[in-house]
Amino acid sequence: AQSVTQLGSHVSVSEGALVLLRCNYSSSVPPYLFWYVQYPNQGLQLLLKYTSAATLVKGINGFEAEFKKSETSFHLTKPSAHMSDAAEYFCAVTRDGGFKTIFGAGTRLFVKA
């Protein structure tokens, strides 16, 4: 069985500060990992994904995430937060040939001026 835990339902940072959103997964098989973002009143869109190539994955809008097997983590980071980053972020896991995507509960990011 697979599962995803996102630590912190709400994260607040100041504009220009580091963004760190935490995601830990559980999987009995090699996972594929995703970060999706949901802006207010919009659908989810992909930020980045790990599919067993490079462990450091770069995504859109300056975000990146590192797959750490030893820590079963896939934390999302951005060096400098922008007001437009305020949104809800979802970590998700699938497996090879698997169609069932397991999503975390989401982390809402607030960016203060």
Next chain:
Amino acid sequence: GAGVSQSPSNKVTEKGKDVELRCDPISGHTALYWYRQSLGQGLEFLIYFQGNSAPDKSGLPSDRFSAERTGGSVSTLTIQRTQQEDSAVYLCASSRSSQAGVGTDTQYFGPGTRLTVL
């Protein structure tokens, strides 16, 4: 179309009524997914279609929920005898791959249908 579309965008119904939610996936996408997003919770997987077939219906919350897909395109999620706990945003997504590649697929999401059961 350019993206995944869903209709209606909002639906308010009375307890006990049936509702139908529609999803139009991106043209050419063979995989289609339905999720439910309840307030303060993540996305709950409901069902997946590869073409017109749904290999696993175990995510549907109860036998009041059913879904079909016709012509490998449009999908309809039907909820019979709605209950207040069915109130949520129902999201549809599509992706391009066949079964073998679907695990790595990017899913493209529609804007959702907000269902309110009074």
